Amino acid sequence: MIPPGNMPPHICGEMEIVLSWVRAAKDYLKGFFLYGIIKGVYEEKRSLHNLFMLYLFGKTIGFPHLFNYYHLRLMPLYMRGFDRWKKDVLRERDFFDRIN
Amino acid sequence: MNSLWVLLWWIVIVVLGYWVYARHVAKTVFDVDGGRATPAKMYMDGVDFMPTNKNVLYGFQLNSIAGAAPIIGPIVALQWGWLPALLWLGLGVFFIGWLHDFSSTMISIRNDGETFGAISYKLISPRARKILLTFVYFYLLLIACAFGHVVTKGVSGDAALPLPLLVVIGVAFLVGHLIYKAKTNIIVTTVIAIVLIFFSIWVGTVVKMSFSYNTILVCVLVFGYFSSILPVWRFIQPYNYASVYVVYFGIIAGVIGIIIGHKPMTLPALTSWSIGMGPLWPLLFVTIACGAISGWHSLVCSTATSRQIENELDVRPVSGGAMFAEFTISIIAVIVCATAFSDSAAYIAQVKNPVGIFVGGLGGAITAIGLPISYAKATAGMMIIILALTIVNLVFRFMKVATAELMGDVVSIAKNPHVATVVALIITFVLVKTGTWLYIWILFGGANQLMASFALLLVTLFLVQKAKNYKVAIYPMFFMYATTVCALLYMTFFKLIPGALAGKKVFGNSFAAAVALLLVVLALILAYDGWKAFQKYKSGAAAVPAEAAKAKA
Numbered sequence: 058m059i060p061p062g063n064m065p066p067h068i069c070g071e072m073e074i075v076l077s078w079v080r081a082a083k084d085y086l087k088g089f090f091l092y093g094i095i096k097g098v099y100e101e102k103r104s105l106h107n108l109f110m111l112y113l114f115g116k117t118i119g120f121p122h123l124f125n126y127y128h129l130r131l132m133p134l135y136m137r138g139f140d141r142w143k144k145d146v147l148r149e150r151d152f153f154d155r156i157n
Numbered sequence: 158m159n160s161l162w163v164l165l166w167w168i169v170i171v172v173l174g175y176w177v178y179a180r181h182v183a184k185t186v187f188d189v190d191g192g193r194a195t196p197a198k199m200y201m202d203g204v205d206f207m208p209t210n211k212n213v214l215y216g217f218q219l220n221s222i223a224g225a226a227p228i229i230g231p232i233v234a235l236q237w238g239w240l241p242a243l244l245w246l247g248l249g250v251f252f253i254g255w256l257h258d259f260s261s262t263m264i265s266i267r268n269d270g271e272t273f274g275a276i277s278y279k280l281i282s283p284r285a286r287k288i289l290l291t292f293v294y295f296y297l298l299l300i301a302c303a304f305g306h307v308v309t310k311g312v313s314g315d316a317a318l319p320l321p322l323l324v325v326i327g328v329a330f331l332v333g334h335l336i337y338k339a340k341t342n343i344i345v346t347t348v349i350a351i352v353l354i355f356f357s358i359w360v361g362t363v364v365k366m367s368f369s370y371n372t373i374l375v376c377v378l379v380f381g382y383f384s385s386i387l388p389v390w391r392f393i394q395p396y397n398y399a400s401v402y403v404v405y406f407g408i409i410a411g412v413i414g415i416i417i418g419h420k421p422m423t424l425p426a427l428t429s430w431s432i433g434m435g436p437l438w439p440l441l442f443v444t445i446a447c448g449a450i451s452g453w454h455s456l457v458c459s460t461a462t463s464r465q466i467e468n469e470l471d472v473r474p475v476s477g478g479a480m481f482a483e484f485t486i487s488i489i490a491v492i493v494c495a496t497a498f499s500d501s502a503a504y505i506a507q508v509k510n511p512v513g514i515f516v517g518g519l520g521g522a523i524t525a526i527g528l529p530i531s532y533a534k535a536t537a538g539m540m541i542i543i544l545a546l547t548i549v550n551l552v553f554r555f556m557k558v559a560t561a562e563l564m565g566d567v568v569s570i571a572k573n574p575h576v577a578t579v580v581a582l583i584i585t586f587v588l589v590k591t592g593t594w595l596y597i598w599i600l601f602g603g604a605n606q607l608m609a610s611f612a613l614l615l616v617t618l619f620l621v622q623k624a625k626n627y628k629v630a631i632y633p634m635f636f637m638y639a640t641t642v643c644a645l646l647y648m649t650f651f652k653l654i655p656g657a658l659a660g661k662k663v664f665g666n667s668f669a670a671a672v673a674l675l676l677v678v679l680a681l682i683l684a685y686d687g688w689k690a691f692q693k694y695k696s697g698a699a700a701v702p703a704e705a706a707k708a709k710a
Contacts (some may be wrong), residue, residue, distance in 0.1 A: 080212075084210050084213045084216070085215055085216040086216060087213055087215060087216065088212060088215060088216025089216030089219060089401070090220075090401060090402075091217065091398075092214075092217040092220075093217065093220065094336065094343075094394060094399060096396075098337075099207075100204055101182035101337075101390060118692075132458070134274075151274040151275065152290055152293070152558055152559055154205075154460060155555065
């Protein structure tokens, strides 16, 4: 078998084209069959994350769920992402957002 | 005429439409720019806004938009002959369909991934969002009735289908549990699901179960209730995942069967301008919805797709390409049904049960790959039932949300998901039982195409605002608007009201007529607001409508 590095250029080029089509077909099948489930998993992850963040920062909006000790230990770890999370939660959503 | 000549028509439309016309419009009118940042890249929250590979997104888009409508619509429209159906499918998707999907995605991308509700608020008027929401609610109701009947009639009319359908539902719960709770390997789960489903289809052909229409209808509504109430991961999502393999197998086997069999088209090319259901214009153009153009796609494109496009150059293959793929499914449906009958009388006798027609046609085609006829027919039946049931599931879920959105502030109990779902189910039950399905299908098509004309209105206003060539959108918009409003008015004044006055299905026809008239009134109000906005942008006035600016202040 000829090592890939020693193959004539026109065969390498054709193999690349075939491989790119195979990759495209794999991606298409992933999108058609699996992407819905992947998105569902991400959405579940987001809702759990939202719950956790509300629990963690509940004190700032008048819902002191967490004991002060844990609140102070965990807060520095999540402060960096707080603004972004807040923007995401407070982003205006309407009925048409649910058609997804 | 041999059915393989239809493939030539398909090739011409796809090649010229996608590679020539679509490319030209994308470049010259919408000025797509691969270097411009899309909302997916700007916001990147990892869930809604997530840059996704175009091939993955194409598969997802096709899965989202392809339903039973591109199959059922052409089946019903063959009453006018296969020639008008093929012409509308081809020319409709060429000039309007792909443009509608493509431009819906583009205007959402150019407006930071906003939905049509927000865009209509900005571009047309603040009340446009409320009108659109009300319109969508009744549109969803018509979808539920149209497809609810298809499922009920199909399952009650074929004793081989109830058992595999029950198994598919059970497998859906199992798959949901295995994937999300037991964390089982996805490939193992998939293999288990596929084996169980395809085995149950065979068992269904041996152990036949017959149920009455009313029993199946109640089961469909109970099914709809659980689809609406249960978390998505528990039922709807695994159901969509597990059942789509049947659909894919049906399509591939059908295409192979058509090519191998290459039967002649036995139904007439053209029967008559005016048939029992009504005249060719405007009714053909609303009977065939998906496959040529469908308003539902604008909702999918402007919410899900636009937020995942990583590059504007991907919009044409993803949105436009998926529409051409759905056109392909409709072409398959036309060929399958036009070659299935010995004469048109046999077809007309079954036209009220499109599932039966499709089962006969595709089942016959699938036998070309060596499957026994009973198994082939059961597979074809399951394919279309699954597609229709998927839509019914989602529709009740959306109706629950729409009820809360529309009436939640006035009637607080409307926010209760159980109450909202039960109200939707009751209305659906009443309309399915008392209405005439063919008329409801046309009303559904009319509402669907009217939704498409609203989307094209938004596109037109967007292009006018940006001083681009809006003619590519405005002419299709006028055509769709005029056709659909005329279709709804024709059905109301020539079929539904006379039917009710003659004592036939009085309540169902009256209710359907009321819904149709309401949709027309909402369309006229939106057209008026759209016209005012158009005049404003055309004269080069402020970029943001004055009412929206005042409302914001």
